[in-house]
Amino acid sequence: MDPLPHRDRPRGGHPVIQVLSQYRSFPRPVRLLLVNQLTINLGFYMLMPYLAAHLSGGLGLAAWLVGLVLGVRNLSQQGMFLFGGALADRFGYKPMIIAGLALRTVGFGLLGFVDSLPALIAASAATGLAGALFNPASRAYLTAESGERRVEAFALFNVFYQVGILIGPLIGLALTGVAFSLTCLVAAVVFAVLTVMQVRELPARSAPGGGGGLLAGVGTAVRNRPFLFFAIAMIGSYVLSFQIYLTLPLQVRAIAGGELAGTIGVGALFAVSGLVAVLGQLRITAWCRSRYGPARCITLGLALMTGAFLPPLLTGLLDPQQQGGLALWLPALLLTTLLLTLGTVVTYPFEMDTIAALSGGRLVATHYGLYSTLSGIGITIGNLVAGRALDLAREAGVPAIPWLTLLALGLLGTVAVHRMDRSGRLTPVPV
DSSP, X not given: XXXXXXXXXOOSSOHHHHHHHHHHTSXXXXXXXXXXXXXXXXXXXXXXXXXXXXXXXXXXXXXXXXXXXXXXXXXXXXXXXXXXXXXXXXXXXXXXXXXXXHHHHHHHHHHTTOXXXXXXXXXXXXXXXXHHHHHHXXXXXXXXXXXXXXHHHHHHHHHHHHHHHHHHHHHHHHHHHHOHHHHHHHHHHHHHHHHHHHHHHSXXXXXXXXXXXXXXXXXXXXXXXXXXXXXXXXXXXXXXXXXXXXXXXXXXXXXXXXXXXXXXXXXXXXXXXXHHHHHHHHHHHHHHHHHSOHHHHHHHHHHHXXXXXXXXXXXXXXXXXXXXXXXXXXXXXXXXXXXXXXXXXXXXXXXXXHXXXXXXXXXXXXXXXXXXXHHHHHHHHHHHHHHHHHHHHHHHTOTXXXXXXXXXXXXXXXXXXXXXXXXXXXXXXXX
16 A cells, blocks of 8 residues: 555654644544544543442432443444434434434433433433434544545544543543532533534535435445445454453452452553553554555454453463452453554554445445444343353353453454455445
């Protein structure tokens, strides 16, 4: 592949300077979409990490009811991504972005001030459906506006995405210390301001090839076999990356020896993940793009994510009874987090680019929506498998079981994408 054009290379110097320079090089709609994503994540993570504690402690709901409320949000978002993408292609990107932001304003506002189960479920469903409306539309809009620079655009998108994740919980912690209802109110105001900003500032953008009916658009995406095979092959990567929220924190707490040590250990995992993504994304993307094609970069990222589970596997073999505690296990788990994040950083911009390429530039939001729905289903099933593997490891006294399971899943995905690349099924379609 030819080296990056000079204007597309991150300039040397501090990562913040690189981000600002890259940000200013894009047209105004792209800049607005980047700020939107940062603010969306800021508002979301300001509230969501503390919702379970509010439901169980503040409202006194049973654990299964807390799980129900949270599960409804996840199901309404993951299950409706395809619907949201199809609507965006049919009616335009801007209306769906506005509708999603407005709906999340209502949902977050309700969560802080209702206490009946039906109202909580309705508010939770609204917040999930909101994400299903604006996420595919935002990504399709970013694809359309960034043109040939969509790899760079999605790399920058991930930086803004991660900054929101880093800042949101800190603001939420301070607000929730006063009252959870205040957190909900502030989050709702954030989304209300975003909604107004889209109405006033975001140009309307029609979707290429989106003039037909909703079902026809969905059918087109489902019948796109190279895209469908790619989406299925990539499911494992989402299961692996999600382990930063599942098996890794559980393992830290299992060997921490105390609540404070466990909390500090889990915080260290999240800090490593966020900082690596924010500080390294642009340089890593530029380095990869100057040397390899998109499919090769994705394969490299998947290989990194797969290899991330070797450190806990080897540590478990050295310390089957987990006697070493944090001194032995925390470095291994931090290395796993580092490799997982690096793999995600390498993969993400080229993955998003490949989805757009395989769509042929038509019904892009529908393709993004179907991709997210399949990934969400895969994460749910994969987490059940990973959780069961953890239980089996404890019951059988074989700590290698979950890490071997995840390694095998990662290898399947890596080999699948590599074979698709070798067979030419991931060759970009001119957009």
